Amino acid sequence: MKTYRPKQAEIKREWYIVDAKGKTLGRLATLIANVLRGKHKPYFQPDMDVGDFVIVLNADKIKYTGKKETDKLYQFHTNYPGGLKVRTLKWMLENKPEEVIRLAVERMLPKNKLQKRFMKRLKVYTGETHKHQAQNPKPIDSIVPMWKNF
Template identity: 40%
Template sequence: MNINKNKTIIKKNPNEAEWYILDAEKYKLGRLTSKIAYILKNKNKIDYLPYQEGNSKIIIINSKKVQTTGKKNVQKTYKKHSGRPGGLKTEIFDKLQDRIPNRIIEHALRGMLPKNSLGRKLFKKVKIYPDQDHPHQSQNPIEINID
Protein backbone atom coordinates (compact mmCIF):
# COMPACT_ATOMS: atom_id res chain seq x y z
CA MET A 1 0.00 0.00 0.00
CA ASN A 2 1.48 3.31 -1.09
CA ILE A 3 1.05 6.26 1.23
CA ASN A 4 1.58 9.76 -0.06
CA LYS A 5 3.94 11.38 2.42
CA ASN A 6 4.30 14.62 0.47
CA LYS A 7 1.19 16.30 1.85
CA THR A 8 1.62 19.49 3.78
CA ILE A 9 -0.78 19.79 6.67
CA ILE A 10 -1.12 23.22 8.18
CA LYS A 11 -2.87 23.33 11.50
CA LYS A 12 -5.25 26.20 12.03
CA ASN A 13 -4.05 28.23 14.95
CA PRO A 14 -6.91 30.15 16.59
CA ASN A 15 -4.62 32.84 17.95
CA GLU A 16 -5.95 36.26 18.63
CA ALA A 17 -5.45 38.84 15.92
CA GLU A 18 -2.17 40.67 15.51
CA TRP A 19 -2.73 44.42 15.27
CA TYR A 20 -0.39 46.63 13.26
CA ILE A 21 -0.35 50.42 12.93
CA LEU A 22 0.95 52.49 10.02
CA ASP A 23 1.34 56.25 9.74
CA ALA A 24 0.28 57.24 6.19
CA GLU A 25 2.01 60.61 6.52
CA LYS A 26 5.46 59.01 6.15
CA TYR A 27 4.87 57.01 2.95
CA LYS A 28 3.78 57.27 -0.66
CA LEU A 29 0.32 55.92 -1.49
CA GLY A 30 1.36 52.95 -3.65
CA ARG A 31 4.11 51.66 -1.39
CA LEU A 32 1.87 51.99 1.64
CA THR A 33 -1.07 50.10 0.15
CA SER A 34 1.03 47.35 -1.42
CA LYS A 35 2.63 46.62 1.96
CA ILE A 36 -0.82 46.58 3.61
CA ALA A 37 -2.13 44.12 1.02
CA TYR A 38 0.97 41.95 1.52
CA ILE A 39 0.39 41.77 5.29
CA LEU A 40 -3.38 41.26 4.98
CA LYS A 41 -2.92 38.30 2.63
CA ASN A 42 -0.59 36.82 5.28
CA LYS A 43 2.37 36.64 2.90
CA ASN A 44 4.75 37.72 5.65
CA LYS A 45 4.09 34.46 7.55
CA ILE A 46 5.61 31.06 6.93
CA ASP A 47 2.19 29.34 6.76
CA TYR A 48 0.88 31.44 3.83
CA LEU A 49 -1.83 29.89 1.69
CA PRO A 50 -3.48 31.95 -1.06
CA TYR A 51 -7.00 30.83 -0.14
CA GLN A 52 -6.76 31.47 3.62
CA GLU A 53 -7.18 34.74 5.41
CA GLY A 54 -4.65 35.66 8.05
CA ASN A 55 -5.31 36.97 11.53
CA SER A 56 -3.74 40.39 11.01
CA LYS A 57 -5.59 43.67 11.44
CA ILE A 58 -4.16 46.98 10.32
CA ILE A 59 -4.77 50.52 11.57
CA ILE A 60 -3.85 53.39 9.27
CA ILE A 61 -3.61 56.86 10.78
CA ASN A 62 -3.13 60.30 9.16
CA SER A 63 -4.80 59.27 5.90
CA LYS A 64 -5.40 62.91 4.98
CA LYS A 65 -1.62 63.48 4.78
CA VAL A 66 -0.77 60.62 2.40
CA GLN A 67 1.75 61.55 -0.31
CA THR A 68 1.93 60.84 -4.02
CA THR A 69 4.72 61.19 -6.56
CA GLY A 70 4.80 63.56 -9.49
CA LYS A 71 1.72 65.63 -10.31
CA LYS A 72 -0.81 63.00 -9.24
CA ASN A 73 -2.36 65.34 -6.67
CA VAL A 74 -3.69 67.56 -9.49
CA GLN A 75 -3.91 65.02 -12.33
CA LYS A 76 -5.28 61.79 -10.81
CA THR A 77 -9.06 61.47 -11.07
CA TYR A 78 -11.50 59.28 -9.18
CA LYS A 79 -14.73 58.36 -10.94
CA LYS A 80 -18.08 57.16 -9.67
CA HIS A 81 -21.32 56.57 -11.48
CA SER A 82 -24.83 56.82 -10.10
CA GLY A 83 -26.20 54.31 -12.60
CA ARG A 84 -28.45 56.91 -14.23
CA PRO A 85 -27.83 58.34 -17.70
CA GLY A 86 -25.26 61.11 -17.47
CA GLY A 87 -24.48 60.18 -13.86
CA LEU A 88 -20.68 60.00 -14.12
CA LYS A 89 -18.92 62.19 -11.56
CA THR A 90 -15.18 62.78 -11.52
CA GLU A 91 -13.08 64.30 -8.79
CA ILE A 92 -9.37 65.05 -8.60
CA PHE A 93 -7.06 63.73 -5.87
CA ASP A 94 -6.72 67.06 -3.98
CA LYS A 95 -10.47 67.66 -3.67
CA LEU A 96 -11.18 64.09 -2.62
CA GLN A 97 -8.39 64.28 -0.05
CA ASP A 98 -10.01 67.37 1.48
CA ARG A 99 -13.52 65.90 1.40
CA ILE A 100 -13.08 62.17 2.19
CA PRO A 101 -9.40 61.39 2.87
CA ASN A 102 -10.00 57.71 3.72
CA ARG A 103 -11.47 56.91 0.31
CA ILE A 104 -8.12 57.38 -1.47
CA ILE A 105 -6.42 54.61 0.52
CA GLU A 106 -9.55 52.43 0.37
CA HIS A 107 -9.68 52.72 -3.42
CA ALA A 108 -5.99 51.88 -3.83
CA LEU A 109 -6.19 48.95 -1.40
CA ARG A 110 -9.30 47.45 -3.01
CA GLY A 111 -7.43 47.31 -6.30
CA MET A 112 -4.60 45.31 -4.71
CA LEU A 113 -6.74 42.70 -2.93
CA PRO A 114 -8.41 39.68 -4.58
CA LYS A 115 -11.69 40.42 -6.35
CA ASN A 116 -13.76 37.79 -4.53
CA SER A 117 -15.20 36.96 -1.10
CA LEU A 118 -11.71 36.61 0.39
CA GLY A 119 -10.83 40.13 -0.72
CA ARG A 120 -13.99 41.49 0.90
CA LYS A 121 -13.15 39.71 4.17
CA LEU A 122 -9.60 41.05 4.11
CA PHE A 123 -10.76 44.60 3.43
CA LYS A 124 -12.86 44.56 6.61
CA LYS A 125 -9.67 44.04 8.63
CA VAL A 126 -8.34 47.50 7.77
CA LYS A 127 -9.25 50.52 9.87
CA ILE A 128 -8.44 53.92 8.36
CA TYR A 129 -8.48 57.20 10.29
CA PRO A 130 -7.82 60.71 8.91
CA ASP A 131 -6.08 61.92 12.09
CA GLN A 132 -3.73 60.66 14.74
CA ASP A 133 -6.64 59.52 16.97
CA HIS A 134 -7.93 55.94 16.86
CA PRO A 135 -9.95 53.80 19.33
CA HIS A 136 -7.64 50.76 19.20
CA GLN A 137 -5.07 51.60 21.89
CA SER A 138 -6.15 48.62 24.00
CA GLN A 139 -5.06 46.18 21.24
CA ASN A 140 -1.42 47.35 21.62
CA PRO A 141 -0.72 47.63 17.88
CA ILE A 142 2.78 47.02 16.57
CA GLU A 143 4.31 49.92 14.62
CA ILE A 144 5.39 48.87 11.12
CA ASN A 145 8.26 50.49 9.25
CA ILE A 146 7.95 49.90 5.50
CA ASP A 147 11.39 51.19 4.50
Template identity: 45%
Template sequence: MDYISYKTKYANKQSINKQWVVVDASFQPLGRLASQLAYLIRGKHKPDFTPHVDGGDHVIVLNADKIAVSGNKSVKKIYTTYSGYPGGLKRATFQEVHVAHPKRVVEHAVKGMLPKNRLGRRLLHNLHVCEGSVHPYAAQKPTSITLKY
Protein backbone atom coordinates in the same frame (compact mmCIF):
# COMPACT_ATOMS: atom_id res chain seq x y z
CA MET B 1 7.20 6.93 10.49
CA ASP B 2 6.58 6.66 6.78
CA TYR B 3 8.57 9.52 5.19
CA ILE B 4 6.80 9.18 1.86
CA SER B 5 3.41 10.23 3.27
CA TYR B 6 4.19 13.78 4.39
CA LYS B 7 1.12 15.96 4.13
CA THR B 8 1.12 19.67 3.43
CA LYS B 9 -0.30 21.59 6.38
CA TYR B 10 -2.74 24.34 5.44
CA ALA B 11 -3.76 27.12 7.80
CA ASN B 12 -7.41 27.40 8.78
CA LYS B 13 -9.49 29.72 10.95
CA GLN B 14 -8.55 27.92 14.14
CA SER B 15 -4.80 27.78 13.54
CA ILE B 16 -4.10 31.36 12.43
CA ASN B 17 -2.85 34.07 14.78
CA LYS B 18 -4.20 37.48 13.81
CA GLN B 19 -2.47 40.51 15.29
CA TRP B 20 -3.13 44.26 15.28
CA VAL B 21 -0.48 46.62 13.89
CA VAL B 22 -0.32 50.41 13.57
CA VAL B 23 1.27 52.13 10.56
CA ASP B 24 1.94 55.85 10.29
CA ALA B 25 1.14 57.06 6.75
CA SER B 26 2.32 60.64 7.09
CA PHE B 27 4.33 61.81 4.05
CA GLN B 28 4.52 58.26 2.61
CA PRO B 29 3.94 57.60 -1.12
CA LEU B 30 0.42 56.28 -1.63
CA GLY B 31 1.21 53.37 -3.95
CA ARG B 32 4.16 52.05 -1.97
CA LEU B 33 2.20 52.28 1.25
CA ALA B 34 -0.82 50.53 -0.25
CA SER B 35 1.23 47.62 -1.58
CA GLN B 36 2.83 47.06 1.84
CA LEU B 37 -0.56 47.28 3.56
CA ALA B 38 -2.08 44.76 1.15
CA TYR B 39 0.86 42.45 1.84
CA LEU B 40 0.21 42.63 5.60
CA ILE B 41 -3.57 42.29 5.29
CA ARG B 42 -3.23 39.26 3.04
CA GLY B 43 -0.81 37.57 5.45
CA LYS B 44 1.97 36.95 2.97
CA HIS B 45 4.59 37.88 5.58
CA LYS B 46 3.66 34.86 7.71
CA PRO B 47 5.29 31.43 7.29
CA ASP B 48 1.91 29.66 7.29
CA PHE B 49 0.44 31.76 4.43
CA THR B 50 -2.44 29.99 2.71
CA PRO B 51 -3.93 31.71 -0.36
CA HIS B 52 -7.58 30.85 0.36
CA VAL B 53 -7.64 31.80 4.09
CA ASP B 54 -7.95 35.18 5.79
CA GLY B 55 -4.69 34.85 7.71
CA GLY B 56 -3.44 38.43 7.68
CA ASP B 57 -3.25 41.02 10.39
CA HIS B 58 -5.56 43.90 11.24
CA VAL B 59 -3.83 47.08 10.08
CA ILE B 60 -4.55 50.52 11.54
CA VAL B 61 -3.38 53.37 9.31
CA LEU B 62 -2.84 56.73 10.99
CA ASN B 63 -2.54 60.19 9.40
CA ALA B 64 -4.32 59.35 6.16
CA ASP B 65 -4.79 63.08 5.62
CA LYS B 66 -1.00 63.52 5.28
CA ILE B 67 -0.45 60.95 2.51
CA ALA B 68 1.75 61.98 -0.43
CA VAL B 69 1.72 61.36 -4.16
CA SER B 70 4.52 62.08 -6.58
CA GLY B 71 4.52 64.04 -9.80
CA ASN B 72 1.27 65.51 -11.12
CA LYS B 73 -0.91 62.74 -9.71
CA SER B 74 -2.67 65.13 -7.37
CA VAL B 75 -4.14 66.89 -10.41
CA LYS B 76 -4.20 64.16 -13.07
CA LYS B 77 -5.37 61.12 -11.05
CA ILE B 78 -9.14 60.76 -11.48
CA TYR B 79 -11.52 58.80 -9.25
CA THR B 80 -14.82 57.81 -10.87
CA THR B 81 -18.04 56.65 -9.23
CA TYR B 82 -21.21 55.55 -10.96
CA SER B 83 -24.62 55.53 -9.31
CA GLY B 84 -26.17 53.20 -11.87
CA TYR B 85 -28.54 55.84 -13.20
CA PRO B 86 -28.28 57.76 -16.47
CA GLY B 87 -26.04 60.76 -15.94
CA GLY B 88 -24.81 59.32 -12.63
CA LEU B 89 -21.11 59.21 -13.51
CA LYS B 90 -19.07 61.43 -11.20
CA ARG B 91 -15.41 62.26 -11.54
CA ALA B 92 -13.10 63.82 -8.98
CA THR B 93 -9.37 64.46 -8.90
CA PHE B 94 -7.07 63.18 -6.17
CA GLN B 95 -6.97 66.64 -4.57
CA GLU B 96 -10.76 66.86 -4.33
CA VAL B 97 -11.16 63.39 -2.86
CA HIS B 98 -8.19 63.83 -0.52
CA VAL B 99 -9.62 67.04 0.93
CA ALA B 100 -13.18 65.70 1.27
CA HIS B 101 -12.50 62.06 2.29
CA PRO B 102 -8.82 61.30 3.11
CA LYS B 103 -9.63 57.77 4.29
CA ARG B 104 -11.22 56.87 0.96
CA VAL B 105 -7.96 57.43 -0.94
CA VAL B 106 -6.06 54.83 1.11
CA GLU B 107 -8.96 52.36 1.12
CA HIS B 108 -9.32 52.62 -2.67
CA ALA B 109 -5.61 52.03 -3.26
CA VAL B 110 -5.44 48.99 -0.96
CA LYS B 111 -8.67 47.53 -2.38
CA GLY B 112 -7.14 47.57 -5.85
CA MET B 113 -4.22 45.45 -4.63
CA LEU B 114 -6.31 42.72 -2.98
CA PRO B 115 -7.90 39.74 -4.78
CA LYS B 116 -11.06 40.52 -6.73
CA ASN B 117 -13.28 37.88 -5.09
CA ARG B 118 -15.11 37.10 -1.82
CA LEU B 119 -11.83 36.73 0.05
CA GLY B 120 -10.63 40.16 -1.11
CA ARG B 121 -13.84 41.78 0.08
CA ARG B 122 -13.47 40.03 3.43
CA LEU B 123 -9.82 41.06 3.75
CA LEU B 124 -10.76 44.71 3.31
CA HIS B 125 -12.49 44.55 6.71
CA ASN B 126 -9.03 44.15 8.27
CA LEU B 127 -8.03 47.66 7.14
CA HIS B 128 -8.82 50.46 9.59
CA VAL B 129 -7.93 53.96 8.36
CA CYS B 130 -7.87 57.01 10.64
CA GLU B 131 -7.51 60.61 9.53
CA GLY B 132 -5.56 61.83 12.54
CA SER B 133 -2.94 60.33 14.81
CA VAL B 134 -5.44 58.92 17.33
CA HIS B 135 -7.29 55.64 16.83
CA PRO B 136 -10.13 53.98 18.79
CA TYR B 137 -8.51 50.52 18.80
CA ALA B 138 -6.41 50.80 21.98
CA ALA B 139 -8.22 47.82 23.54
CA GLN B 140 -6.68 45.48 20.93
CA LYS B 141 -3.16 46.50 22.07
CA PRO B 142 -1.73 47.08 18.56
CA THR B 143 2.00 47.08 17.93
CA SER B 144 3.57 49.92 15.98
CA ILE B 145 5.63 49.01 12.91
CA THR B 146 7.56 51.00 10.34
CA LEU B 147 7.33 49.89 6.74
CA LYS B 148 10.40 49.72 4.52
CA TYR B 149 10.14 51.45 1.15
Protein backbone atom coordinates in the same frame (compact mmCIF):
# COMPACT_ATOMS: atom_id res chain seq x y z
CA MET C 1 4.84 14.95 1.87
CA LYS C 2 1.62 16.91 2.38
CA THR C 3 1.17 20.66 2.27
CA TYR C 4 0.41 22.17 5.66
CA ARG C 5 -3.01 23.84 5.85
CA PRO C 6 -3.64 25.84 9.04
CA LYS C 7 -6.92 25.30 10.85
CA GLN C 8 -9.08 28.31 11.64
CA ALA C 9 -8.35 27.91 15.36
CA GLU C 10 -4.57 27.98 14.72
CA ILE C 11 -4.65 31.35 12.93
CA LYS C 12 -3.59 34.11 15.31
CA ARG C 13 -4.58 37.61 14.23
CA GLU C 14 -2.36 40.51 15.28
CA TRP C 15 -3.04 44.25 15.16
CA TYR C 16 -0.53 46.53 13.41
CA ILE C 17 -0.42 50.30 13.24
CA VAL C 18 0.96 52.42 10.37
CA ASP C 19 1.61 56.17 10.33
CA ALA C 20 0.96 57.35 6.76
CA LYS C 21 2.51 60.80 7.26
CA GLY C 22 4.99 61.40 4.44
CA LYS C 23 4.62 57.88 2.98
CA THR C 24 4.02 57.30 -0.74
CA LEU C 25 0.48 56.11 -1.44
CA GLY C 26 1.31 53.12 -3.66
CA ARG C 27 4.07 51.73 -1.47
CA LEU C 28 1.90 52.15 1.61
CA ALA C 29 -1.04 50.38 -0.06
CA THR C 30 1.16 47.48 -1.17
CA LEU C 31 2.46 46.93 2.35
CA ILE C 32 -1.03 47.11 3.87
CA ALA C 33 -2.47 44.71 1.28
CA ASN C 34 0.26 42.15 2.01
CA VAL C 35 -0.34 42.33 5.77
CA LEU C 36 -4.12 42.04 5.31
CA ARG C 37 -3.62 38.90 3.22
CA GLY C 38 -1.07 37.42 5.62
CA LYS C 39 1.80 37.11 3.16
CA HIS C 40 4.30 37.81 5.95
CA LYS C 41 3.30 34.62 7.81
CA PRO C 42 5.07 31.31 7.23
CA TYR C 43 1.78 29.44 6.79
CA PHE C 44 0.33 31.81 4.14
CA GLN C 45 -2.15 30.20 1.76
CA PRO C 46 -3.51 32.23 -1.18
CA ASP C 47 -6.97 30.71 -0.87
CA MET C 48 -7.28 31.19 2.91
CA ASP C 49 -7.85 34.20 5.11
CA VAL C 50 -4.80 34.23 7.44
CA GLY C 51 -4.13 37.99 7.53
CA ASP C 52 -3.96 40.56 10.31
CA PHE C 53 -5.67 43.83 11.24
CA VAL C 54 -4.11 47.14 10.11
CA ILE C 55 -4.74 50.61 11.54
CA VAL C 56 -3.66 53.55 9.37
CA LEU C 57 -3.21 56.99 10.95
CA ASN C 58 -2.77 60.40 9.26
CA ALA C 59 -4.49 59.36 6.03
CA ASP C 60 -4.72 62.99 4.98
CA LYS C 61 -0.92 63.47 5.06
CA ILE C 62 0.15 60.92 2.43
CA LYS C 63 2.68 61.79 -0.26
CA TYR C 64 2.31 61.34 -3.99
CA THR C 65 4.69 61.95 -6.87
CA GLY C 66 4.44 63.80 -10.15
CA LYS C 67 1.27 65.56 -11.25
CA LYS C 68 -1.09 63.07 -9.65
CA GLU C 69 -2.86 65.83 -7.74
CA THR C 70 -4.62 66.90 -10.94
CA ASP C 71 -4.08 63.93 -13.30
CA LYS C 72 -5.19 61.00 -11.12
CA LEU C 73 -8.94 60.50 -11.41
CA TYR C 74 -11.40 58.51 -9.31
CA GLN C 75 -14.50 57.51 -11.26
CA PHE C 76 -17.75 56.03 -10.01
CA HIS C 77 -21.29 55.77 -11.31
CA THR C 78 -24.47 56.55 -9.39
CA ASN C 79 -26.49 54.00 -11.46
CA TYR C 80 -28.67 56.80 -12.80
CA PRO C 81 -28.58 57.90 -16.45
CA GLY C 82 -25.69 60.30 -16.92
CA GLY C 83 -24.49 59.59 -13.39
CA LEU C 84 -20.75 59.23 -14.04
CA LYS C 85 -18.86 61.14 -11.35
CA VAL C 86 -15.18 62.00 -11.70
CA ARG C 87 -13.04 63.28 -8.83
CA THR C 88 -9.37 64.28 -8.80
CA LEU C 89 -6.88 63.17 -6.15
CA LYS C 90 -6.77 66.73 -4.80
CA TRP C 91 -10.56 66.73 -4.24
CA MET C 92 -10.46 63.30 -2.64
CA LEU C 93 -7.67 64.28 -0.23
CA GLU C 94 -9.58 67.40 0.82
CA ASN C 95 -12.96 65.70 1.26
CA LYS C 96 -12.43 61.94 1.75
CA PRO C 97 -8.77 61.18 2.61
CA GLU C 98 -9.62 57.80 4.19
CA GLU C 99 -11.23 56.72 0.93
CA VAL C 100 -7.99 57.31 -1.04
CA ILE C 101 -6.09 54.74 1.03
CA ARG C 102 -9.05 52.37 1.22
CA LEU C 103 -9.47 52.34 -2.58
CA ALA C 104 -5.74 51.93 -3.21
CA VAL C 105 -5.58 48.90 -0.88
CA GLU C 106 -8.83 47.39 -2.15
CA ARG C 107 -7.63 47.53 -5.75
CA MET C 108 -4.40 45.71 -4.79
CA LEU C 109 -6.25 42.79 -3.22
CA PRO C 110 -7.46 39.80 -5.25
CA LYS C 111 -10.92 40.24 -6.71
CA ASN C 112 -12.63 37.27 -5.06
CA LYS C 113 -14.81 36.40 -2.06
CA LEU C 114 -11.97 37.06 0.37
CA GLN C 115 -11.62 40.72 -0.62
CA LYS C 116 -14.50 41.86 1.62
CA ARG C 117 -13.05 39.95 4.57
CA PHE C 118 -9.67 41.59 4.09
CA MET C 119 -11.17 45.07 3.83
CA LYS C 120 -13.14 44.65 7.07
CA ARG C 121 -9.82 44.40 8.90
CA LEU C 122 -8.53 47.73 7.56
CA LYS C 123 -9.13 50.74 9.84
CA VAL C 124 -8.22 54.17 8.41
CA TYR C 125 -8.18 57.44 10.38
CA THR C 126 -7.25 61.01 9.44
CA GLY C 127 -5.78 62.07 12.79
CA GLU C 128 -3.26 60.73 15.28
CA THR C 129 -5.88 59.03 17.44
CA HIS C 130 -7.76 55.78 17.01
CA LYS C 131 -10.16 53.74 19.10
CA HIS C 132 -8.26 50.45 19.11
CA GLN C 133 -5.90 50.92 22.06
CA ALA C 134 -7.38 47.86 23.77
CA GLN C 135 -5.98 45.62 20.99
CA ASN C 136 -2.40 46.78 21.71
CA PRO C 137 -1.36 47.35 18.08
CA LYS C 138 2.30 46.86 17.22
CA PRO C 139 4.18 49.11 14.80
CA ILE C 140 4.41 47.65 11.31
CA ASP C 141 8.23 47.90 11.53
CA SER C 142 8.22 44.76 13.66
CA ILE C 143 7.30 42.57 10.65
CA VAL C 144 8.62 44.68 7.79
CA PRO C 145 11.98 46.18 8.84
CA MET C 146 12.56 47.76 5.44
CA TRP C 147 9.46 49.93 5.99
CA LYS C 148 11.67 52.60 7.56
CA ASN C 149 13.31 53.20 4.17
CA PHE C 150 10.08 54.25 2.39
